[in-house]
Amino acid sequence: MQKLLTVFVVSVGLCSGSVIASAQTAHTPDQAKALVEKAAAFYKSEGKEKALAAFSDPQGQWVEGDLYLVVHTADDPKLMMLAHGANKALIGKSMIDLKDAEGKPFNQEMLDGLKTSKDVWVSYKWSNPATKKLASKKTYYLKVDDVIIAAGVYE
Secondary structure (H helix, E strand, C coil): CCHHHHHHHHHHHHHHHHHHHHHHCCHHHHHEEEEEHHHHHHHHHHHHHHHHHHHHCCCCCEEEECCCEEEEEEECCCCCEECCCCCCCCCCCEECCCCCCCCCHHHHHHHHHCCCEEEEEEEEEEEECCCCCCCEEEEEEEECCCCEEEEEEEE
């Protein structure tokens, strides 16, 4: 009986640990917006070169599990990727024609929204780098000077 109780307690402990770890990687839209606003202040105070390098560091302060920053050109019709906290291979690539898994041109939707506002939320389907699975994602975009800084959360 003692062994059975010990196995039960250990199992519950392990399951609780995985639930807690899972909860720590889930982020809210408010956290995404706060990260972008903090990044905008950093961008303005530290300058473009230093900020873009910091935002693209997957081990840096701007990446928290599945919450990371991306930065696009704001005034370039090609919408070039300038920084990406989860996939450096995208830096320097045009993102204007990018579509989600369902064919939605979400970057065009973002640009349309930024024509009348300094910020916009856009929802789309995207691969979560933490789980490697397709998920619904909601991203907050903020135009700051000549760039667009964004972060999104997986729902």
